[in-house]
Amino acid sequence: MTTATAMAQALASGETTSAQLVAAAIDHARQPDSAAVMITVTGDRARYQAEACDRRALRGTRRSRLDGVPIVWKDVFDVQGTVTTCGSASHLHDEPAATDSHLVRRVHDGGLVTIGKTNLSEFAFSGLGINLCFGTPGNPVDPELIPGGSSSGSAVAVARGIVPLAVGTDTSGSVRVPAALCGIVGYRASPGRYGPHDFAPLSATLDSVGMFATTVEDLAALDRVLVPGGSGRGQLPPRFVVPAGEWSEDVAVEISEDFDRAVAGLRAAGADVRICHMPSLSNAQKLMDDNGTIVGAEAFRLHRHRLDSTLPIELATRRRLENNTRTSNSIGPVYAAMSVLRAEFAADLGDATLLCPTVRRIPPSAADLRSDPDWYDSANAAVLRTTMVLSYLGSCGITLPAPAVRPGPRTGILLSRPSDDDVALLNCAAWVQRVTTTAI
Template identity: 85%
Template sequence: MTTATAMAQALASGEATSAQLVTAAIDRARQPDSAAVMITVTTERARYQAQASDLRASRGARRSRLDGVPIAWKDVFDVQGTVTTCGSASHLHDEPAVVDSHLVRRVHNSGLVTIGKTNLSEFAFSGLGINLCFGTPANPLDPELVTGGSSSGSAVAVARGIVALAVGTDTSGSVRVPAALCGIVGYRASPGRYGPHDFAPLSATLDSVGVFATTVEDLAALDRVLLPTRPRRRPLPLRFVVPTGEWSQDTAAEIADDIDVAVAELRAAGADVQFRHLPSLSTAQSLMDDIGTIVGAEAYRLHRHRLDSTMPIEPATRRRLESNTHTADSIGPVYAAMSALRAEFAADLDDATLLCPTVRRIPPPAADLQSDADWYDRANAAVLRTTMVLSYLGSCGITLPAPAARPGPRTGILLSRPSDDDMALLDCAAWVQRVTNPTIRKSPTPPPRP
């Protein structure tokens, strides 16, 4: 039972109990190869919640389809009785949270079982996933390579089978990137999709909630739990756009080959796939290259006090904050252009789904980065270059594992749509995963056409 959907079916049929699933999850979280994945394991809470779920099941009163399924949370969400560390030594001695974040509470009220809180890049301010205080989770595909970040622990918790579902946050790519580098599915929801954010922020303008799973079906199941209201579905055209220009020219050959394989499979299944230039992408990238990023400016405003403080922060965090000292003053034009560029992005797509590599390069070795500060900083910028622009353009996005047409690590296929078009994105991604992944090919039926 490696998926949340399979677990839910086993719980509904009586083939498994939540207590059994939770015990297995906690045992896996404590295995040596899971070191640095979890910052906190909430054993007592998890066992109590599992017992309550099993009691509801015995009475025929399950709260949701996912009642009894284990879940983990990035350690920027408050979980009652635990310290919210944000992946930083500077928060180790903070007071424990008095109440759950509202999403944690909503999930609890739907019966899911919180088993703990996952590791991350310090303050969620890096795309590499390296953490000097709590350790760096090992990439399950190749332990020498970075996992991607910032939601590294959440990605590895799902990839290693500790949990089938984990929640993270995505500002510049912090869900999409680690999901891609760890070979699983990662979803960046449109900002505000699940209500006001009450997790520890990095950039209030661009922060969003994200979910990790191994199938889009699992993402959709948790999305239904997290949504305050049920949105309407709409017919979806099977049209995709692969961006040209820098977005193809700057991509490593083996990753470009992954995209070519995926495009061939989608076309064979009946999809219309075009390669063309999208002016909104180029304009947005040039703007950020010339002026800076909203994330950099807002992270500096939020954390600049740490530069003159005795509170410990990692050297890489300090370098990123210092590099954005002047961005907060110059960033105005990037804010000013955002709304128009988001509208232009939607017009450029013309109701097609953007398809591109999640990351344009094979991930680098973690040990090498830690011995070379310049390489570390260049690698961090490179791993986020695609997803950061799409965050600025307001897109929701889902990364899927690339078709296994070659040996070695891959970086995922990213599907993106304009903000608030999440239902269409989830439907599209489910269809693409069935086409490109033989183990998911249970239903060849495409989503409805208009």
């Protein structure tokens, strides 16, 4: 797959034009096998933007290193002239957006070209990536398997090479999970890193922007378009903490083998990797197990009116809303402890980076889950269990493809740092990707 960095170099040297890159992306996005990946293809807008990029290149006034590179957006962001569906049939007949979302405008100001908007779990309220209205994007490793969600279309668009960069949102794991299951890199930025959130919310307390690419270098390049400066290598080789307990032990054999192989490679490269108990992590998980999740409570408050509406929603969405009916009353202790636990999480880590498997199970078949509501709901809770508690603790995180020597579904290794440690996280992740890629 061609990376955004490679495209940027080719554009800078005159080997290609943005118009050529964008034409190829539009063609790929409109192929029949991309129908469940893309909800909207903004062909006219993309061609216009690409032509403007090429004129800037001729004048020597490119807006950024990534000027002219194609990008797609999860369909919770407004793109002028398109309906923001949130992956739901209930929004199919809404009015088109009058303006772009704040982040869409900023990325356009950096010269990137919007190809369209991608599919997702309905209302971004599932980690599985299944969508009955727009279709379920096929996992690029095996199209019968779930792609992960909620930012399923964004992950698959990058994994299949439609575009080198995609933007999603990550509340409970909605970028990290599909990136891991699709074998690419997914980054959950610290909440607010890119300014106010004006995408369609799920949980205002925990929502954050996330990005997909095939390399950390590409993610860092896009981050620098939005947050200039902030470079620095940090401590290399880095220190890692692997959390003892369910986060590293309650995992499938295949995932454990992939993770152990990655840890061995990091140690061989000079990293200090220690297995430690993380009290903040354990306490946060118990608190949510006992009282429910902030995401569940806030999603219910936001969408409970849909339980009595005649507008269509998926049965799985209805079940999750109904299951959180009482969470709004029990969630108080989870809110009350959040700031203290976040400070404890930062203290527990110190200058180390948390390291663990991104997901704990191999992805199941989408058809099997659709036929068994109980399995569907338990699989959704399981796939998000690791990333959800880290979101609650405010962490920024990056999942990288685990070095696998076996065929079949991919898994991820997750690096997490306390909120606002994004630069240190990106630098650490770049080092890890170099080491694990060499190990393969």
